[in-house]
Amino acid sequence: MLRLGSGDTITIAAGGAAATTAPSVVTRYFQNGPKTAVASTNGTSAVTLVTGLAAPEVDVDTISVANIDTQANTVTVTATIGGVAVNFAVITMQAGDQFTVDTNGKITGINSAVN
Numbered sequence: 001m002l003r004l005g006s007g008d009t010i011t012i013a014a015g016g017a018a019a020t021t022a023p024s025v026v027t028r029y030f031q032n033g034p035k036t037a038v039a040s041t042n043g044t045s046a047v048t049l050v051t052g053l054a055a056p057e058v059d060v061d062t063i064s065v066a067n068i069d070t071q072a073n074t075v076t077v078t079a080t081i082g083g084v085a086v087n088f089a090v091i092t093m094q095a096g097d098q099f100t101v102d103t104n105g106k107i108t109g110i111n112s113a114v115n
Helices: none
Strands: 002-004 009-014 024-030 034-040 047-051 058-066 073-081 084-093 098-101
Touching: 002 009, 002 073, 009 058, 024 047, 034 047, 047 058, 058 073, 058 084, 084 098
Parallel strands: none
Antiparallel strands: 002 058, 009 047, 009 073, 024 034, 024 058, 058 098, 073 084
């Protein structure tokens, strides 16, 4: 589980523009009860998936990404904790690929290259 405190974030960015449909993301987390956030990438601009608060902290359970586009794209999932940004998943996804990052940081379900 990834715990986010005040100002900590998890973002995703794609390596380029989608041909038809941007990759979609579902983030499951716990903050005063279970929550789900749904987002899509926005070209190469980082999209915030979840932001931590001072109290209560946010516990991220899973992040699932699906490339529903017709072309390959590389996505980067970044956690910024205490002001330090770390890319914890940089994955080239073919059309139709999907992956999940679980509570232990394990990446499953990908059929393409993990960078």
